[in-house]
Amino acid sequence: MYRTTDILTSSTSGDMVINVGPQHPATHGVLHLVITLNGETIKKIEPHLGYIHRSIEKMCESLTYRQFIYVTSRMDYLSAHINNHACALCVEKGLQIEVPPRAQVVRVILDELTRIASHELWWGAMAMDLGAFTPFFHAFREREMINEIMEETCGARLTMNYIVPGGVMMDIHPNFQKKIKEFIVLYKQKINEYHELVTGNVIFENRMKNIGTLTAEQVISYGCSGPVARGSGVKSDIRKLYPYEIYDKLDFEEALETGGDSYARYLIRMREMEQSIKIIEQLVDNIPDGDFQAKTKAVLKLPKGEFYTSVETARGELGVYIVSEGGTTPYRIKFRSPGFSNLSILNDMVKGGKIGDLIAAMGTLDLVIPDIDR
Amino acid sequence: MMNEELKNLISELLPTAVFEEGNEWLGVNVEPQDWLAFAQQLSNNDLLKFDSLFCLTCVDWKTHLTMVYHLRSTHFRHHLVVKSKLDRNKAEIETVSHIWRTAEFHEREVYEMFGVNFLNHPDLRLLILPDGWEGKNPLRKDFEDPVNMIKL
Structure with missing residues (x-):
């Protein structure tokens, strides 16, 4: 290479x-x-690229519609649950499966917890890139609580594999709601600490403002999505534009900034965490009773055709494109990963700038390499 | 714009277009030699304004390759799927990386994985695969490599 x-x-x-x-x-x-x-x-x-390329798309061609979901946890491992969600939605779209309301709510709660966990890790790592070590520990302390919730309910901390076509794999843990409420109370205190530590800090502001500025036209042309697009004022939240599951019934805002610089992208992610908390608050006491999984056939066969679904991961729009020939395995799968498109803008973003600003600009792209290489 | 209106408008722009309906989004089949001019119209036409190419990929059908372009207008929020059939032994199509910049990386990926040659691409070389992989295309259906095994 x-x-x-x-x-x-x-x-x-x-x-x-x-x-x-x-x-x-x-x-x-x-x-x-x-x-x-x-x-x-x-x-x-x-x-x-390519140091961690596993050719997941090719692997999926020989896996059934139940199996391939688990491989996708290894793409964007910080949004593993949301990756699984995207795949399950695509299979459900092909088979026209109705997902029970209980499963939908649990899926969305876990999606938003994943988003918070991912942004927390980004926030700590971003501050560490800029030379501050303390925020990393603060972020990981709160992230640990989310990991514990995941561990109890899904059985895993990072690669959850909790979603199956038709619902979720098992019912939630009895502690699920209690632990989430504890987390929300704690998180609301800690977010102020985050802002005190980093957001208003003059060193961080000076290093992030007017660095890596992107215009709305650039962002659209490069196919950027997620916080990178929203930092330049482009409405791109799939949860708002093309709602899936129960997002159209929820009350939350799409964070938008117009600065287009690193600081704007930083603010977007901070605000997104607060919006995720808002979503979880609306749902945690209103998990409907009933089945957690729809009745599906043991062997899933998608009808002949093409299916595309997209969801909003912590990094942006993840698209799953399945071409089916009517068999038990997909004929071709393409994952439109957000990181791949977000990375492609890097040259335009930092060209003409100083090498010292590279990390401050690149850090706010929030790149996850397995997501780019796949 | 609804699929029906899109269809009428596109058949005016490109009379040779063959439509594919029944899916969520309207599909159009174009000949590879028509693609560049058509792409320019899709992006410049005031009623279409397809400014975002959000997915670019290729499918190997064993007898031929099919390029698949997923387009979206961030302005009007309509979608279009453009497909183009390529000869498997001489896969060539014009690049659209100057219209949608995201195509530059996506076309490099398709070039190495499927062996599609993008004419006039500014920087067409391997992106993900290591040096020396030219000519072997992992995502083609007939790819077999016992050393670098991918199939599970």
């Missing part, structure tokens, strides 16, 4: 080529960036 020719050609012009990664703490995974520098100014930045 690392091409010697690139270095030879550019070194004659007086530019310097440096490699960031594949093992670099600020790339959060095995992302390899080849950066061409002129002094301290970035002339070109080129991502080299």
Whole structure:
């Protein structure tokens, strides 16, 4: 992946080529960036991918419609539950399965908890990239509570695999509601601490404002979604635009900022966490009784055709495109992962800027490498 | 815009288009040589304004390849799926990376995974696969590699 020719050609012009990664703490995974520098100014930045490519799309072609969902937990592992959700929705769309209300509510609660957990990790890691170590521990302390809720109900902390076509795998744990309420009470105190530590801090503000500015046109053309798009004022929340499950009945706002810089994207994620809390508050006491899983056939066969669904993960729009030939396994699956499109804007975003600002700009893209490589 | 209106408008723009209905979104089949001009119209036409290419992929049908472009207008909120049949032995189609910038990376992915050659692409080389993989296309149905086994 690392091409010697690139270095030879550019070194004659007086530019310097440096490699960031594949093992670099600020790339959060095995992302390899080849950066061409002129002094301290970035002339070109080129991502080299594939260090964690497992060809999940090809694997899915030989897995049944019940099995392939579990592989997708390994794509964007911070939104594992939401990935599972996207796949289950696509299969349910093909088979026209009605999901019982209890399962829908539980799915949405866990989606939003996943979103908070993912943003918490991003917040801690982002602050660490910019040189502050304390926020990381604060974020992980609260994230641990979410992991415990997940562990009790889903049986796993990171790759939940809790969703099956037609509902959820098992009923919720008796402690589910109690623990979530405890979490909400605690979280509402802690969010103020987060803002005190980072948001209003003059060092962070100076490092994030006017860095990595993106216009709305750029964002749309590059297919960016999620907080990256909303930071530039583009309405892109799938939960609002193309509602799935019960999102159209819930009261929440789509966070929008117009700055387009790193600070705007930072604020979006902070506000999204508060909105997620708002959603969970509406649902936690109103989990309907009834089945947690619809009755489905043991062997699922999608009718011949094409099915596309998209959901809002913590990083943006995840699309699942299934081409079926009527068999028990998909003929072709494409995952439109949010990270892949968000990464493609990186060169345009930091070109002409200083190398010192690279991490402050890239950090707010919230890249998860297995999601990009798949 | 509803699918029916879209259909009328598109058949005016491109009389040779073959429609595919029954799915959630309107599908259009175009010939590879018509694709670039058609794509420009889709993006520039004031009534269509397809400004977002949110999914670009390819399907190997063993006899031929099919490029699939999912388009959305963030302005009007309508969708269109454009498909184009390619010859499996000489898969070539014009790039649209200057119309929708997201296509640059997505086309590189399709190039290495399916071996589709995108004409006039600014930087067509391997993105995910390591050096030396040119010519072997993992997502084609006839790909077999006992060393780098993917099939489960």
